[in-house]
Amino acid sequence: MIGLATIRPDEWDVPLFLHVLGALTLIGALALTMALLVPAGRDGSAASLRLALRSLTLAVLPAWVVLRVSAEWIADKEGWNDVDDPPDWIGIGYIAGDAGLLLIVVSGLLGWFALRRARADGDRPATGVRVAAVLIGLLLVLNLVALWAMTTKPG
């Protein structure tokens, strides 16, 4: 695999750069979002929840788009889109990517409803925020597994 990397065509460089940049930024943004959601769920801090939602929409979501679009681009360049039975590491990448969007949207909605309720009734955000923190934590783990799969290429 590394031997292949040394003879990789130059035209793969841009999509690969964007793919790695998207993946690393996504993991970083997920870590920050979780670090904000945990105190929001524990202490009911609306300020932390507001920041977590900003992190989700301004960092996690754009990073996911860059990751997913560049994944398709590099898969096309490498010819994986024409393979009937792709290797396991490609499948793991698609699972992490596609399930990722669902988890991002659900977490965002949970956080947004909790913030709206906190604004309207003065309630401290709680259960929904804790669920969102768990979902974001799950997505972080999924992306770390995908990082392992992309580098070790099982199957």
Add this chain to the structure above:
Amino acid sequence: MTDTLLFLHLLAAASLFAAIVAFTALVLGARLELGTVRTFLTLWHIGLVGVFIFGIALAFDIDGYDVFDGWVLIAIALWLAAGWSGDKVPAAYRESGGGAAIPADVARIHWIHVVVVLLLLADMIGKPWA
């Protein structure tokens, strides 16, 4: 062995990026708890040391790579620049007790840090003079 080293190299890079995202949030005006900032500063240190150690190990491990290749020397220079510029934001934030905005000169150094890290990543992918 090579695959494991590559995974650890990228895991360290992810740790570095997590810290950069958090420090960028501080520069853009977010207010984080000091304990959270301390955690991300620890991630930054782990990431900075990890990318260097596993990167050098990879250069030794892979046939055809050498620690004196142009792209490796560029990476070391960029890594040193990243090490100098990366922890200024959390230091300024902690000094102000977490209440004040990040000073403009520190924010400028942070954006230089971001550019340096992006150049480091581009160097890793493009491998000029490999």
